[in-house]
Amino acid sequence: MSKNANRAAWNRLSNGSQFAKVATDEECRDPLKTLDGRGWLPPSVRGLDVLCLASGGGWQSILYASAGARVTVVDISPGMLELDRRESERRGLVVRTLEASMDDLSGLGDATFDIVHQPVSTCYIPDLAAVYGEVARVLRTGGLYISQHKQPTSLQISHQDDRRRFVLGVEYYHGGPLPAVEDRSYREDGAVEYLHRWEQLVGDLCRAGFVIEDLREPKRADWKAPPTHFGYRGRFVAPYVRMKARRIAREVASPSSQQLWVPETLAGD
Numbered sequence: 001m002s003k004n005a006n007r008a009a010w011n012r013l014s015n016g017s018q019f020a021k022v023a024t025d026e027e028c029r030d031p032l033k034t035l036d037g038r039g040w041l042p043p044s045v046r047g048l049d050v051l052c053l054a055s056g057g058g059w060q061s062i063l064y065a066s067a068g069a070r071v072t073v074v075d076i077s078p079g080m081l082e083l084d085r086r087e088s089e090r091r092g093l094v095v096r097t098l099e100a101s102m103d104d105l106s107g108l109g110d111a112t113f114d115i116v117h118q119p120v121s122t123c124y125i126p127d128l129a130a131v132y133g134e135v136a137r138v139l140r141t142g143g144l145y146i147s148q149h150k151q152p153t154s155l156q157i158s159h160q161d162d163r164r165r166f167v168l169g170v171e172y173y174h175g176g177p178l179p180a181v182e183d184r185s186y187r188e189d190g191a192v193e194y195l196h197r198w199e200q201l202v203g204d205l206c207r208a209g210f211v212i213e214d215l216r217e218p219k220r221a222d223w224k225a226p227p228t229h230f231g232y233r234g235r236f237v238a239p240y241v242r243m244k245a246r247r248i249a250r251e252v253a254s255p256s257s258q259q260l261w262v263p264e265t266l267a268g269d
């Protein structure tokens, strides 16, 4: 079961990895700027209900709580959630933690959040539409969904050839868990990952009832990095995509209202 494998992998990674760094005092001084250099968040999140999804580790949750939001953090790894719990207690902040998988948020009510913030994590789930469906369900109409994902091309890279060129050794239409590869620059040890195509990353999001307001590719290119470094690989393939999406009204998003409006004069044509 990939969920068990990923829980175990992230329990290990919660112990000192780069993904398990709690927010610092400096970062908490201007938490919204730390969270959001692009200005995607509203000027204030005070009093808003924020879900930090697959976001254990004590970074996003602590920053949103420092900014006055009512924070729930969901993660599959108790080790990652423990960092949120410990750090919020230490700072006297209130953060609700829930151990659950991102594709089954049945512990959370319909339309109970204003913002869902999800760092890179959908790669651990085979069915992306199930995740988007749950996010759409728990968000209020007009709610904001900020998410970051691994790009499919990056997950297709298997190794470098003898001329240091990156090889796409995994098929674009690969289904099921990704095979082990030599170049693991953007893969996590012990985790089971899945490739999501663009029609899933973007199309499934639209079909789940969202409009996309912005899309960025966080740059990891480093022109000084040696060929073995992830920054070198970042010069050739962007590893991530980050999307700002808005939950539209349920009536607008429902399939019955998606038929095209046709003027009466053309209706018979």
Ligand SMILES: C[S@@+](CC[C@H](N)C(=O)[O-])C[C@H]1O[C@@H](n2cnc3c(N)ncnc32)[C@H](O)[C@@H]1O
Pocket (backbone or CB within 6 Å): 003, 006, 007, 010, 019, 020, 053, 054, 055, 056, 057, 058, 059, 060, 074, 075, 076, 077, 080, 100, 101, 102, 103, 119, 120, 121, 124, 125
């Ligand atoms: C890249 S880390 C994100 C955490 C980190 N705070 C950050 O800033 O990037 C990915 C997270 O996804 C979680 N995760 C993996 N599979 C999951 C699943 N099926 N449901 C919920 N969380 C999951 C991991 O436990 C891990 O905490």
